[in-house]
Amino acid sequence: METVEKLTKTLRNHGMKITPQRLMIFKILENNTSHPSAEQVFKRVKKIYPTVSFTTIYKTLETLRDLGEVQELIIDEDRKHYDPNTDTHHHVICSNCKKILDVFEDFSQHVKLPDTLKKDYTVSGFQISFHGICKDCN
Amino acid sequence: METVEKLTKTLRNHGMKITPQRLMIFKILENNTSHPSAEQVFKRVKKIYPTVSFTTIYKTLETLRDLGEVQELIIDEDRKHYDPNTDTHHHVICSNCKKILDVFEDFSQHVKLPDTLKKDYTVSGFQISFHGICKDCN
DNA sequence: CATTATCTAACAATCATTATTATTTAAATT
C-alpha cells in the first residue's frame, strides 16, 4: 500500500472521496503487518468512530483490493485477511490461533510452474503458505 | 485416500458404519483429481440417491478429513475443495473459473521456513498455490 | 432376529460477506 498521503491522491484521481472513515482505515492498514480480518479492522475503527458500519469496512477493503493497494489473503479457512504489503511474499499461519506472519524469502528461482502445465495456465504468481503451530499455542 | 476397500475397514476399526451414501462418496472421491467442492460431490451423489441430504455430504467429508483421508483445500475464496490425494503436492488455480490442477513437483529442498521464524512456529508443511488463468478462460 | 450405537435427512441456525437504499457528505462549481 502507498502512504496515506499518496493513497489520498490516488483515490482522488479515481474520482473517489476521502472520508474520515476511510482515512482511519488507511491509517490502521499503513505499515500493518498483523494481517487483520475485516472484523479486526472494524473493531479498531469503531473505537474512534463508534457509529461506523461494517459495510463501510468491507466496501473500503474491496476498494483498496480493486486498486491493488491491499492483498486479500485466502489462507484462514474461516475468514479473509488483508495485507497492505503487496510485494510478493509468503506466510506462515498457526493452525490453532490463525496468527499469520510474513515470510520474506524469494523462492522465485526455484518455484515455477512445471513446463507440462505452462500450456494450460498463464500464471501470474504464486503464494506459499506454511502451516504449523505458533509458540504461543505450543 | 485409501482404496474404498481399505477405507471400509478403516471406518469399521473406528466404530463407524458403511452406508450406501458413504460408499458412493468414497467412490466419487477415489482417484478423483478434479478437486470437487461439497456441492459438486452432492450433485453426483444425488444422481444415484436423489434423496441424499447435503448434510450427509458435509458430514462425510468432515469425517474423511478428520481421518486424514482427504485434504481440505483453502485456495478458492468462495468454497472449500476436497482432494483425496493426501501426499504433499501443490496446485494451480484459475482466477476466473476456479479450476484446480495438481502440481506434482517436489519443492521441499528449496522451500523452507527461514531460520529466523523457526523459533516462532513449528511447521508441519507448506502449500504452494499458483494463480493464473486457464486456457479455457484465456 | 434383536439390540444398539451410529447415520441420515430434514430443518434450523450461524456467520462471513454482499446487496439495497435512503440519507449524508466531500468536494467541485457557482
Added chain:
DNA sequence: AATTTAAATAATAATGATTGTTAGATAATG
C-alpha cells in the same frame, strides 16, 4: 460562502456456505 451533485455511509436485509439439532432409519454385531 452557498449550491450542486456524485459518491460514501449506515442501517438493514439478503445471500450462501457451512454447521448444529434431532427424530427416525439402518448397519453391524452377536
